[in-house]
Amino acid sequence: MVVVDDDFRVADLHARFVTTVPGFAVLGTAHTAAQALELVAGSAPDLVLLDNHLPDRPGLSVAAELSCDVMIVSADASPATVRGAFTAGAVNFIVKPFTAGLLAARLGAYAKYRQVLSPGAGDLGQPGVDRALAALRQGDRPPTPKGQSPVTARLVADRLRTADQPATAAEVATDLGISRATAQRYLATLAEEGRADVAMRYGTTGRPEHRYSWRTTV
Known part of the structure; x- marks a missing residue:
């Protein structure tokens, strides 16, 4: 996984969040669109945690050029930005600032989504597609409080x-x-x-x- 944020301190923080989630590792961090494209080309990650506010160009324009999956992170949650993220192919959108727990839930759901879409799964049919989408959205739901069924x-x-x-x-x-x-x-x-x-x-x-x-x- 690659983490991209214009603020190196925030990028490091998000990278630490990622390393607490089983099954995920950070291949590197980038702070500009150019660095992000170069790093992704060299490391071939499955997923990029991509900030939209970058100094050289918007993250949304970068997302459209990446062949891997992307989660957009942004403090701007306007309808236009959110629509733009999904139009660019993002699998999820996370509003900054966010907690380690929220990111862990999104990444856990993404892992299940990828499992459903594993190369050996064959033709999914509509039920399989529905399972994949449901798995991806599962991380959007708040966890059930302790002691509740x-x-x-x-x-x-x-x-x-x-x-x-x-x-x-x-x-x-x-x-x-x-x-x-x-x-x-x-x-x-x-x-x-x-x-x-x-x-x-x-x-x-x-x-x-x-x-x-x-x-x-x-």
Whole structure:
């Protein structure tokens, strides 16, 4: 893997992030578009972590020339920049600054994506293509908090996603056959992650209740 960033300190930091992920190694770092093209040509990496803000030309224009996979990193997350990254062939887009954990999740998902697309896989068909894309997107999902079940988390999320109106923890609990406290815990996590909106509604007794709805703009 090659890491490209105009700031050598940031490049070194991102390189250290990469080395903590099993199965990934940094072949070198570059700080300009010219250096990046030369390094990639000489080392033939599978993946480049490419900053868009480079002193000699934008990273997006470099990405379009590379034959390997690219993840764009940028502090500019405008729609035009994000669209430009995917138009240039990027497999993912990471907004700066980011944590080692976030990068590890993206790289782990990328490794699964490459495994599905291994040369010996043969013709994938639509199911195989779908598996590859699902594997790549898996790293975009926040990890399930410690002590919570991924299965229950998915059920609660699906309950909100398919609902035509906001729901309380009691309603979700009844529908899924779990306790109200459990439903409340998972719903609160979705709200904290920004995947659900929560609003207060006052009942006849004056005691407020939280009503949750899926945030469609996530």
